[in-house]
Each structure stands twice: as C-alpha cells, then as structure tokens.
Amino acid sequence: MKIRKKGQNLQELIGNLSRHGSEKKADAWKAVARSLNKPRRKRYEISLHRIEKNSKPRETVVVPGIVLGSGEIKKSVTIAALKFSGKAKEKIEKAGGKCLEIEELLEKDPKGHKIRIMG
Numbered sequence: 571m572k573i574r575k576k577g578q579n580l581q582e583l584i585g586n587l588s589r590h591g592s593e594k595k596a597d598a599w600k601a602v603a604r605s606l607n608k609p610r611r612k613r614y615e616i617s618l619h620r621i622e623k624n625s626k627p628r629e630t631v632v633v634p635g636i637v638l639g640s641g642e643i644k645k646s647v648t649i650a651a652l653k654f655s656g657k658a659k660e661k662i663e664k665a666g667g668k669c670l671e672i673e674e675l676l677e678k679d680p681k682g683h684k685i686r687i688m689g
Contacts, residue, residue: 574607580652583673590676598632598682602672605634605689606652614689616651618643618658621688630685632675643667650675650685 573584584603591600605614616633619641625631627645637649639657646666654662659669670678679685 571603571607574609576607580606587672587676590680591682594681596680596682598685598687599676601687602632602634605687613652616688617641618661621647621649624688625686630675630679632672632685632687634672634687634689637662637669648675 571588573581576584584606587599587603587606591597591603614633614635615638616635617638617640621631621637622641622643622645625645625647627647630648630650633649633651635651636653637651637655637658639655639661643661643665647662648668648670649662650670650672652672654669662669675685
C-alpha cells in the first residue's frame with residue numbers, strides 16, 4: 571500500500587499496521603491501516619452515542635479517527651482510537667471502559683480477533 575504524505579508518527583503507524591496485518595494474516599489491521607491512510611477530510615469522527623448504539627458490553631472497538639464526547643455511554647467498552655476528546659475520555663472511563671491508542675491494542679491483540687472497527 572502506498573502511504574500518503576502524513577505526519578511521521580502516523581506514517582509509521584500505518585506502515586506497522588499494514589505490515590503486521592500481512593505477516594499475521596490479520597485482515598482487521600489491514601483495514602484499519604487503509605482507513606487511516608485516507609485524506610484528513612475523510613477521516614472518521616465517531617460520537618459516544620454511536621458507539622453506545624452499535625457495540626456490546628465488554629467489546630473492543632477500534633476507531634481509525636477521533637472519538638467525540640457527544641452523547642452518553644453506559645457500557646463498559648474498550649476503545650482504541652487515533653485521538654480522544656477530553657469529554658469522551660472522561661465519559662468512557664466513568665462508564666468503566668478503557669481508552670487505548672491503536673498501537674497498544676495492536677500489542678495486546680496481534681491477530682485482531684474480536685475487534686469491531688467503527689468508521
């Protein structure tokens with residue numbers, strides 16, 4: 571995959587996800603890499619309301635973009651994203667969930683099993 575011109579950290583993340591997805595045959599990580607490689611204007615912004623509506627308790631959700639704090643979340647969900655707004659992080663932790671960076675989740679679940687990609 572040709573990586574678009576982006577910040578150094580984001581380029582490295584996209585390369586790692588793509589390479590890891592190919593080596594481990596984990597299509598989920600390749601899909602996250604493709605989503606992050608889109609132009610910034612097409613990057614995903616997901617609200618807590620949408621995560622609450624489309625996820626199950628104790629599920630792991632990957633957002634290849636930004637998690638926004640609009641809405642409420644009552645489920646204990648682990649969310650890995652590129653960025654979190656301050657309110658979103660506060661609400662997720664208050665509900666008993668976890669906020670992770672995508673790299674952290676890649677280390678915990680290298681095969682990409684049981685993750686839901688929202689975008």
